[in-house]
Amino acid sequence: MIDTVIFDMDGTLAETEEVHRLAFNQAFSDVGLDWSWDVALYRQLLKVTGGKERITHFITLQGGVADPEFVARLHKAKTEIYTAMVDAGAVPLRPGIKEFIEAARKQGITLAIATTTSMPNIEALLNSTLGGNWREIFPVVGAGDMVSKKKPAPDVYELALRELGKPPEHCVAIEDSRNGVLAARSAGLPVIAVRSTYSSDDDLSGAAVELPNCEALSIDLLSRISS
Structure with a gap:
C-alpha cells in the first residue's frame, strides 16, 4: 500500500526552469560573459542535471576547460539571483x-x-x-x-x-x-x-x-x- x-x-x-534560465543569463552578464542560453539551448542543457554540471557541460561544448572554482562561484551567483526572484514571488x-x-x-x-x-x-x-x-x-x-x-x-x-x-x-x-x-x-x-x-x-x-x-x-x- x-x-x-x-x-x-x-x-x-x-x-x-524559465526562471533558472533567466538567472543563469543574468549571472553570466554580471561577470562579463557573452553567454546567452536561449530556450532551445536550455532545453538541451537540462539533459544534464545540476547547475554546476550544466555550466561545466556548456563550457566543454564550447571547446573550453572548466575551472571548478570558477564554476562554483558562477553557480553561487546564479543561485543568489534565482532565490531573490523566487522570494519576490516569480514562481x-x-x-x-x-x-x-x-x-x-x-x-x-x-x-x-x-x-x-x-x-x-x-x-x-x-x-x-x-x-x-x-x-x-x-x-x-x-x-x-x-x-x-x-x-x-x-x-x-x-x-x-x-x-x-x-x-x-x-x-x-x-x-x-x-x-x-x-x-x-x-x-x-x-x-x-x-x-x-x-x-x-x-x-x-x-x-x-x-x-x-x-x-x-x-x-x-x-x-x-x-x-
Missing part, C-alpha cells in the same frame, strides 16, 4: 499541486522531496509558496548537494527512503523528466509522470501513470498504482 509521495521539485512542484506552485498536497495530508499520506536542486533553491521556493511551516508538510527533503551522484542516478531517492524509513513499494515518486523517472525507477519506486514546459518532449516511459499536467493529480491514483 502506498502511504508516501516523494516529489521532484523543478518542473514538478513548480515551473521553475508559483503549478496548478493542482496545492490541492493535491492538501488532499494527501488529509489522508495521512507522508510527503517528501527528492530533487537535484540545492537546498537554498528549495527553501526559497517553499517559503514563498507554502510559508514558513513547509517543513511540517515535507519532513524529509533530499537535495542535490546531499548526494554524490545526481539524477538519473538513484542516490537522492535512496537518501529520501533512508530518512523516511520506508521501503520503495510503500512510496510513489512524482516526476516531470526522463532523468527523474530513471532515478526513481532505479531506486525501486513507481512513478507518476507529469508533463512540464521544458520536459514536454521527454520520453517518460517507465512511469506507472503519465499525466498532461498537475491538475490531473488525484489521491485515487495512489490506490490504482498499489493494486
